[in-house]
Amino acid sequence: MYEKETFLSKEMVLGDGDNEYVDSRLFNQVFGLYCRATDYAIAHGSDLTWDRPCRWWLSSPVVDGAYVYVVNGIDIVNNRIGGYCSACERGNVAVRPASLFSKIGDVPPNAVMDDDGFYRIKVGEGRYPQTIATPKIQKELNRGAGQKLSHFFTADTVKCDERDEPRWTKHECRSLNGHEYVKVEIEQVDGSIHDNYFIDGTVVDIGKTLWFEVEERERTVGWWNPETLKWSKEPEAGWETWIVDDRGLYAGIQYEHEINGKCKESDFEETDIYKFHTEVFIKEVDATKDQSINIQHAREEVMKNIEVPKRKSRIAVNMGELRPKDKFSHAVEMGVTSIMLHGPSEAGKTAIVRSTFGKELMTSITLANGMKPDEVIGHGDTPPAWYVEHCKKCKANPDKMCCVSIDEVTHAKETVQSLIYPITDPNSRSVVYGKWALPENTVVTLMGNSKEESSDNYNMPEALFRRQELHIDVPAFDVANWTGWGLSKQDENAKYIKRPQVLTERKERTNIHPVVVAFVQANVSTEGVLYSSYDEEIGSRDPRTGQKQRTLGQRKYEMVSKYIYACEDAGAAVESSIIGDFLGDGVGRAFCDFLQKPALYLEDVLCGNTTFLQYETVADKIYAVGEALNMKPANETEKASVEQFIKKYCGDDYLALYQSKSVPPPSAAKEQGGII
Amino acid sequence: MRVENRKLTAAQKIQQLLKLENESLLVEGEEAVAFLNGQAFVVDALAPQTEFAVLPRNGGQYTFPKWWDTQFVIIRNLDAVPIKDQEKFIQLAENHSVSGVSIPNTTHIIFTITKGNAKLVSRRVYENLVHVTE
Numbered sequence: 077m078y079e080k081e082t083f084l085s086k087e088m089v090l091g092d093g094d095n096e097y098v099d100s101r102l103f104n105q106v107f108g109l110y111c112r113a114t115d116y117a118i119a120h121g122s123d124l125t126w127d128r129p130c131r132w133w134l135s136s137p138v139v140d141g142a143y144v145y146v147v148n149g150i151d152i153v154n155n156r157i158g159g160y161c162s163a164c165e166r167g168n169v170a171v172r173p174a175s176l177f178s179k180i181g182d183v184p185p186n187a188v189m190d191d192d193g194f195y196r197i198k199v200g201e202g203r204y205p206q207t208i209a210t211p212k213i214q215k216e217l218n219r220g221a222g223q224k225l226s227h228f229f230t231a232d233t234v235k236c237d238e239r240d241e242p243r244w245t246k247h248e249c250r251s252l253n254g255h256e257y258v259k260v261e262i263e264q265v266d267g268s269i270h271d272n273y274f275i276d277g278t279v280v281d282i283g284k285t286l287w288f289e290v291e292e293r294e295r296t297v298g299w300w301n302p303e304t305l306k307w308s309k310e311p312e313a314g315w316e317t318w319i320v321d322d323r324g325l326y327a328g329i330q331y332e333h334e335i336n337g338k339c340k341e342s343d344f345e346e347t348d349i350y351k352f353h354t355e356v357f358i359k360e361v362d363a364t365k366d367q368s369i370n371i372q373h374a375r376e377e378v379m380k381n382i383e384v385p386k387r388k389s390r391i392a393v394n395m396g397e398l399r400p401k402d403k404f405s406h407a408v409e410m411g412v413t414s415i416m417l418h419g420p421s422e423a424g425k426t427a428i429v430r431s432t433f434g435k436e437l438m439t440s441i442t443l444a445n446g447m448k449p450d451e452v453i454g455h456g457d458t459p460p461a462w463y464v465e466h467c468k469k470c471k472a473n474p475d476k477m478c479c480v481s482i483d484e485v486t487h488a489k490e491t492v493q494s495l496i497y498p499i500t501d502p503n504s505r506s507v508v509y510g511k512w513a514l515p516e517n518t519v520v521t522l523m524g525n526s527k528e529e530s531s532d533n534y535n536m537p538e539a540l541f542r543r544q545e546l547h548i549d550v551p552a553f554d555v556a557n558w559t560g561w562g563l564s565k566q567d568e569n570a571k572y573i574k575r576p577q578v579l580t581e582r583k584e585r586t587n588i589h590p591v592v593v594a595f596v597q598a599n600v601s602t603e604g605v606l607y608s609s610y611d612e613e614i615g616s617r618d619p620r621t622g623q624k625q626r627t628l629g630q631r632k633y634e635m636v637s638k639y640i641y642a643c644e645d646a647g648a649a650v651e652s653s654i655i656g657d658f659l660g661d662g663v664g665r666a667f668c669d670f671l672q673k674p675a676l677y678l679e680d681v682l683c684g685n686t687t688f689l690q691y692e693t694v695a696d697k698i699y700a701v702g703e704a705l706n707m708k709p710a711n712e713t714e715k716a717s718v719e720q721f722i723k724k725y726c727g728d729d730y731l732a733l734y735q736s737k738s739v740p741p742p743s744a745a746k747e748q749g750g751i752i
Numbered sequence: 753m754r755v756e757n758r759k760l761t762a763a764q765k766i767q768q769l770l771k772l773e774n775e776s777l778l779v780e781g782e783e784a785v786a787f788l789n790g791q792a793f794v795v796d797a798l799a800p801q802t803e804f805a806v807l808p809r810n811g812g813q814y815t816f817p818k819w820w821d822t823q824f825v826i827i828r829n830l831d832a833v834p835i836k837d838q839e840k841f842i843q844l845a846e847n848h849s850v851s852g853v854s855i856p857n858t859t860h861i862i863f864t865i866t867k868g869n870a871k872l873v874s875r876r877v878y879e880n881l882v883h884v885t886e
Contacts, residue, residue, distance in 0.1 A: 422879050426846065441852045444839030451805045451851050458808035462852020480852075484839045484876065532836050 115208040115274045116288045119260045120231050204360070205229050205247070205258045205288040208274045213252065217259070217287045222252030227363065229258045229290065230356045249290070256290035391591060391640060391671040392649040400550045401428045403654055408432065408477055408519050408573045410642040412546050412635070414500050416485075416522040418617070419550030424558060425523045426483065428550065432573065433479045433519075439466040440481045443488035443496070452495045452507075459512045470515035477573040479519045485540075486524035486533045493540055496522075501543045502631070526617070535612035542610065542627045545635040548657055549617055549624065584739075589637040590702020595670045596633055598695030604628070605663055626660035636667070676700055678707040678714070681721045697726040701734050709741045762886050763787055766862070769882055776845040776861040778830070778873065778881035785826055785862055792824035792862070797833045797841070804840045806851040817850065819858070826862045830877075831869035838874035845880035 209217065216222070228246035247258040262284050273279055398406065400417070407415060417425040430438060441452065441462045454460045462480070469478045482496055498504040500520050506513040514520070522544065525533060541547075586593075599605040608628040617624050626632070636658050643650045650671065656664035681704070704722055709715040715738070723731045760768070762784035769777055779785055785792070795803055795818070807815045819825045830838070843849050844861055863881060865873065870883060 421876055435847075439852045440843055440847050440849060442839050442842045444837065444842075446801065446837055447840060448801050448805060448807060450807050451801075455808040456810045458810060458812050458814070460808055460851065461806035461814055465853050484842060487836070487839050487876070 114206040115276075116205040116231070116258075116260070118274055118280060119208075119262050119286065119288065203256070203290045205231075205260075206291045207289050208276060208278065209257055209287040209289050213255075213257070213289075214287055217250055217252060217257055222250040222257075225249040225251055225256065227360075229360060231260070250287075257287040258290060259285060259287055261285050391643070391675070393652050393655075393668050393671050394649040395652045395668070398651055398653045399554060399556065400548050401431065401554075403548050403651070403657065404428050405432045405573060406648075406651055407546050407548075407639075407654055410639050410646065410648070412639060413505070413518065414502050414520050414543065414545040416524065416541075416544040416547050417550050418525060418547060420525055420552045423550045423552045424554060425550050426481070427558075429479060429481050429521050429523075433477070437469055437473060437476060437478045438481055439469065439479070440483060442483045443485055443492050445487075445489055445492060447488075447492065449495055454507055454512065459507060463507050463512055463514075466518070467515060470517050474517065475574060477517050477519050478515070479521055480514070481521045481523065483523045485522045486526070486536055489534050490537050493534070493537060497540060497543065500540065502545055502635070538610040538612060538627070542629065542631065545632075546654070546657055547624075547626065584708070585641070585706045586702055586737075587637075588634060589640045590699050590706065591671060592633050592637040592640065593702055594695040594699035595667055597698050598670070598693065599666075605666075608660070623662075624656065624660050626658065626663075628659060628663060632658060676703040678709065678718070681707070681718050697730050700726055701730050701737075704734055705737050711741050715741050762884055765884050769884065770860055772882075773859065776848075776863065776881050778870070778878065778883045779862055779864045780867045780870065780883075780885050782828060782864045784884070784886075785864060788824055788826065788862075792826045793819035793822040794826045794828060795819055797827050797830045797863070801840070804844065804850060806853050820855065821857050823857060824860050824862065825858050826864060828864045830863045831865040831872040835872065835874045838877050841874075841877050842880065845877055 225248075227249055229249060230246050247260050249256060249258050251257075262280055262282050400419075404415065404417070417428065419425050426440075439462050443452070450460065452460055452462075454463065466478060466480050480499070482499070485493060485496070498506050498509045499514070500522060504510075505518070505520075524536065596606065605628065608626065610627045611618075611625065636655070639654070639658070640650060650668075652664070652668045655668055658664065659667055676699070701722060704718050707718060709718050719731060719734065722734045762779065762781065763786075766777060766779065766784060767787070769775065802815060803817045803819075805817070809815055827841070827844075830841070841863070843851075844855075845863070848855050848858065848861070863873075863877075870878070873881075
């Protein structure tokens with residue numbers, strides 16, 4: 077039962093019998109190095125004078141039973157007997173056996189809350205005394221305020237010099253203002269030579285009676301920085317940080333590693349801590365569980381949340397709807413360089429482009445029937461005038477994006493429209509194929525509308541429609557957008573979009589973002605996801621259904637990948653409405669859901685924190701391999717951890733895939749004289 | 753704000769509107785712009801495409817419209833051009849640019865049509881013009 081209730085298994089505490097002690101590296105990866113005591117534990121003799129947190133205690137009896145092995149230099153251990161281990165001289169510490177991190181999901185939880193970015197899980201083990209009450213509450217309770225409760229909480233209060241059977245003391249319990257408190261007489265800390273402190277900094281006053289609040293037992297998934305002694309939401313580079321539990325020490329429980337002279341591995345069940353857990357603690361916390369909660373339902377709810385914690389989502393997604401102008405400028409900021417605006421005449425398409433770039437960074441041409449092709453594509457060795465004008469602007473503003481705006485695309489016949497294929501094609505981006513390349517800081521914007529919106533329009537050829545990376549629909553007269561523009565100062569109208577980093581700096585990473593590869597893989601057999609057909613009569617939106625028409629294919633997913641990488645680089649959330657414009661309504665929604673599955677980071681791999689990750693499907697395995705390839709392990713040891721992870725969760729085939737695509741870590745490359 | 757309530761002729765209105773910077777006008781009846789004779793370059797809307805485009809030619813040279821350097825340009829007979837072919841005037845009316853190149857010295861472009869023919873002007877062009885009638 078204890079294992080199910082998140083207590084360590086015998087093997088986790090004592091090893092598997094082959095080893096003298098549990099592998100400290102494994103232990104650290106699973107549980108973290110540090111933990112924090114509760115005030116209740118301090119009241120019963122835990123000594124945390126040196127640091128507020130302390131390292132996990134872990135011991136392994138050895139055959140002669142003479143002393144305690146200390147794993148990985150852990151320097152605070154329980155020693156009720158005292159004296160036979162130098163490490164024990166630091167005092168008597170109540171130690172809470174770690175919950176199996178990977179088992180959190182198996183524990184029926186009571187609730188989940190997101191507190192300042194930390195992911196707190198009330199594990200549903202019930203409540204137990206933890207934090208010292210405020211002075212005001214102390215006074216009120218000492219005056220007899222509140223109501224006396226019939227139940228008690230037990231602590232292991234065996235005095236440090238006692239070697240008899242443990243004597244467990246029950247503490248009375250009172251309720252005040254909806255909170256529950258227990259009364260404890262502060263224990264003498266054996267051998268203590270310094271002051272001891274509660275978490276709020278109050279000195280532990282031996283013999284004094286104090287009240288402690290009974291609280292939900294929570295686990296916090298966060299990172300502890302032993303240098304700054306602070307918690308952080310994200311791993312901090314350069315520090316030895318691990319996922320830990322900030323309420324690490326078990327309230328009031330002291331571990332007696334030896335009982336009746338027995339300290340062999342097989343004697344674990346006879347230790348005090350085991351006895352206390354099974355005979356007292358579990359019963360008491362069980363009794364405090366909120367029985368009204370439908371555990372199964374609560375667990376499902378929590379597991380649902382665990383799968384999509386904010387911090388852990390593959391990609392942060394903003395689910396709000398953006399106005400066309402905001403979509404347009406966001407897309408340009410994120411490196412989209414070929415956009416088509418669809419909308420009726422006077423909807424403000426040109427205004428969107430102009431207010432984004434300003435006249436001075438914008439070069440406009442209009443397609444027209446009967447126009448000379450030379451005007452668009454140049455003549456002989458002379459480029460078209462618009463190209464020269466645009467290149468001047470790009471050269472004068474190398475750090476800003478400049479726009480070539482092509483208007484009235486759908487007013488021109490298909491033969492005229494075909495003139496701009498190479499200009500709009502992301503793979504060409506030149507005036508004619510192979511000639512007069514557009515500068516890198518160019519955004520090409522097409523404007524047009526459907527036959528529904530203007531009867532003298534022509535259909536847009538599929539090839540041209542597909543070449544646009546993004547299609548944005550602009551409704552007729554967007555009053556909100558127009559009002560905002562109308563009320564802004566004239567010199568503030570143009571936003572001037574800085575050249576995205578993605579265009580200037582190529583990073584070492586997979587060609588396509590792993591999440592995009594995985595999504596495609598997951599939908600190989602889903603109709604309309606890999607490739608969707610095009611109806612020239614419909615244009616960008618079906619007037620009958622109101623559904624967006626988007627042409628999906630290899631090029632579109634490459635664009636989505638580019639967009640996601642750019643958002644990651646910029647630290648910006650992916651906009652779901654833009655994903656909808658890339659992929660259409662239905663597929664866009666499915667893709668956003670997919671993005672919110674748990675992400676995989678190098679830290680997770682190194683810490684063995686894969687609780688929330690499931691690699692059952694081919695898509696998930698491919699995602700894991702892709703992310704692993706983007707992780708850039710710092711050295712061979714880290715790379716070995718990554719390989720071990722892939723092997724364990726994805727299997728040998730995917731390990732081979734990883735190995736075939738991965739490059740040596742920097743340190744290894746240096747040693748080999750390779751190019752980094 | 754002071755409001756004058758008096759009747760103006762088309763020519764008077766045009767004179768007022770010419771004070772607006774870089775606005776293009778649509779005038780019904782050519783006689784209304786007669787006062788600009790001698791100052792404006794008049795070009796027929798049915799003129800060849802070369803009059804409304806900056807076209808490249810060999811040797812890195814470009815052909816500019818003849819009116820390129822004049823301050824006032826009158827484009828007459830817009831209504832004679834089929835609506836579908838009027839796109840070439842959009843950039844002129846909207847951005848004061850031709851073939852992507854900003855017109856350097858022309859401050860005002862005035863399109864003229866026969867009286868009562870406004871319906872023969874492409875909506876896309878029309879929406880960028882100030883329509884002046886008697």
